[in-house]
Amino acid sequence: MSSIAVNRSTSLKPRPSDDQLQFGTVFTDHMFVMDYSEGKGWHDPRVQPYQPFAMDPATAVLHYAQAVFDGCKAYRGGDGVIRFFRAEKHAERLNQSCERLCIPQLDPAMILESFQALVKVDQDWVPRKRGTSLYLRPTVIAAEPFLGVRPAKSYLYFLILSPVGPYYAEGINPVKILATDTYVRAVKGGTGAVKTAGNYAASIYAAEEAKHQGYTQVLWLDGVEHKYLDEVGTMNIMVKIGDEVITPPLSGSILPGVTRDSILSLCRDWGLKASERQISIDEVVAAARGGTLAEMWGTGTAAVVSPVGELGYKGEKIIINQGKTGPLTQKLYDAIVAIQYGETNDAKGWMSVLR
The missing domain is CATH 3.20.10.10 (D-amino Acid Aminotransferase, subunit A, domain 2)
Structure with a gap:
């Protein structure tokens, strides 16, 4: 992970208690970002403070939906160890989605490194109560500003994290x-x-x-x-x-x-x-x-x-x-x-x- 730049936030968010967690409403202090440009490929992998994107109104993803994502989870066991569930399969599927939408595929090892790097920085956000977890949302979007139906020439890969509560707070309900x-x-x-x-x-x-x-x-x-x-x-x-x-x-x-x-x-x-x-x-x-x-x-x-x-x-x-x-x-x-x-x-x- 030495190639991944890390810029830590100086203003940390208050973390909710495990009992307050829902799904997809709270996000951690940092995000992982990497750029793609034609001729240069995927470059500049970095962990940075969680923040909005500045986006041109003509950015292709806003008009033609050239966007893919995936979702996997990390769990903190009773032994304190943080584990990812089948991360390799999720990385593989993200690339399959990229291929179908004419998005340049990522190095699978870099996808997994992005998981490791970001969760390492924000590991205190992984909840401790059984039934809770940390949801990882890797996403790739077309970032080139233009109007026209063709593959974009620039893309953005980003990963955000969200601590989530149990899907069934009181046991499995049909x-x-x-x-x-x-x-x-x-x-x-x-x-x-x-x-x-x-x-x-x-x-x-x-x-x-x-x-x-x-x-x-x-x-x-x-x-x-x-x-x-x-x-x-x-x-x-x-x-x-x-x-x-x-x-x-x-x-x-x-x-x-x-x-x-x-x-x-x-x-x-x-x-x-x-x-x-x-x-x-x-x-x-x-x-x-x-x-x-x-x-x-x-x-x-x-x-x-x-x-x-x-x-x-x-x-x-x-x-x-x-x-x-x-x-x-x-x-x-x-x-x-x-x-x-x-x-x-x-x-x-x-x-x-x-x-």
Whole structure:
């Protein structure tokens, strides 16, 4: 990290208590920034005080959404050690997103060094209470001021940190989701398999409609036939029918979730049948009516797992596992959280330690 310049803030912010933490509302004292210019590549990596950007009104990202991001977490275990969960996978995915949007990829080692450097400076912000964590948001945006649809010639990589509270303050609570065949999140050949800003903006309208109907999230169906499960909200979706755990395959419209990959790995280690295959909403409804729909949950960095207690579809309300968190959902959550906090053997080498 000797190549990374560090300029420490002289005016530190008050840190909230662990009990006050929410998600994405408080940010640490510093940020990591690095520039890209044509002919020079990525250069000038630095840690600096957290501050606003001065941006030309013609900056390309403001007009054409050439922006990608990722999100991972660092955890402070009961032993005081700070650990990152699958940081390498997040760095890899950030570069995959860059490639899809014609953004120059970063050296994966530098992405990981940026994680290390910034968390090292702001390590006092990593909360101590179990269930809390430090959220890392690496982002790349087009920084060239121009109007026109083409790849920019200059970019900005920045990393900000946010201490966050437990997603479930009082234990895992099942959510209600609404399946929509009116709106689509993504189609094969589009940008659904990467984390680009426009994907999330496009999802807000349907999500708000679902909330107005009393649901927490949207269950997205495929964008061609409007019948196969795609994602739920901003998470991957998993269903347990009988003895089979099913999740849609990575067919080009679905984000390759890091938590999704972790859960599939655990299920297979435990001898469960874990299938990556298409599953239609009709198959889910039929399983519910036949009594074989055992559990349903979303997976993602923020929540790890989010159990589904009710599914709405075409006016029908389907109650899953009596509206309660299923035993497998709970077991998966407990297993991953124990790894994240260093409470159990990290046999898969998913955790990396703050140096």
